[in-house]
């Protein structure tokens with residue numbers, strides 16, 4: 001379930017166990033026993049095709065097995081790259097929501113003044129910008145460590161977890177500042193908010209990243 005672009009792809013990369021060990025396999029579109037119907041009914045990431053990959057008596061030739069892919073290390077290396085990108089993407093979503101909220105707050109007049117002049121609105125804007133700046137600095141630092149080959153996956157987990165959590169919080173705060181207009185597609189806020197709900201779950205859920213960082217801090221795995 002939940003495979004992005006599965007219906008569109010000519011080749012699927014599938015991680016599966018052979019004799020109890022995880023390996024990567026290439027499965028071509030049209031192979032007997034393999035179908036990839038599109039999943040419907042999503043309220044989030046609606047612009048992206050999400051699919052269910054179904055394998056029913058699907059036989060894969062030995063040459064379709066990826067070399068040097070024994071165990072979870074290979075898929076986790078891919079995930080680590082994607083999670084690093086997501087940490088930046090979440091900052092971008094948060095910035096779009098902040099920009100929309102700031103522009104709206106300066107132009108929306110209530111009680112004879114722009115709502116940006118009210119202390120409660122300013123507190124929200126300050127909190128949003130502070131969290132965006134912290135997320136940018138965290139991820140910039142990761143990028144520099146990545147360039148030097150010093151980046152650890154636990155640090156990527158911290159950034160993905162933090163940035164997506166705060167981007168969602170910022171999207172919700174922006175929606176509050178926009179009042180009723182916050183639910184309209186005229187503004188980008190509700191779209192980012194709905195999409196970030198998926199981002200919070202995919203590429204490692206918020207909870208799983210908590211456990212990864214928790215294990216790194218304590219040395220004690222708490223997954224089960």
Ligand SMILES: Cc1cc2nc3c(=O)[nH]c(=O)nc-3n(C[C@H](O)[C@H](O)[C@H](O)COP(=O)(O)OP(=O)(O)OC[C@H]3O[C@@H](n4cnc5c(N)ncnc54)[C@H](O)[C@@H]3O)c2cc1C
Pocket residue numbers: 001002003004005044045050198201202203204205206207208222223224
């Ligand atoms: C739009 C979209 C696109 C996706 N695209 C892809 C893709 O291309 N490829 C791909 O492989 N996957 C993809 N996914 C799947 C995504 O990675 C999974 O949904 C995610 O890993 C969570 O798995 P799950 O949905 O089975 O949740 P579950 O594992 O059932 O978890 C449900 C809840 O329980 C919590 N939980 C589970 N175990 C524990 C534990 N031990 N301790 C504490 N809490 C726990 C989870 O954090 C979560 O909150 C996509 C998902 C979405 C929404």
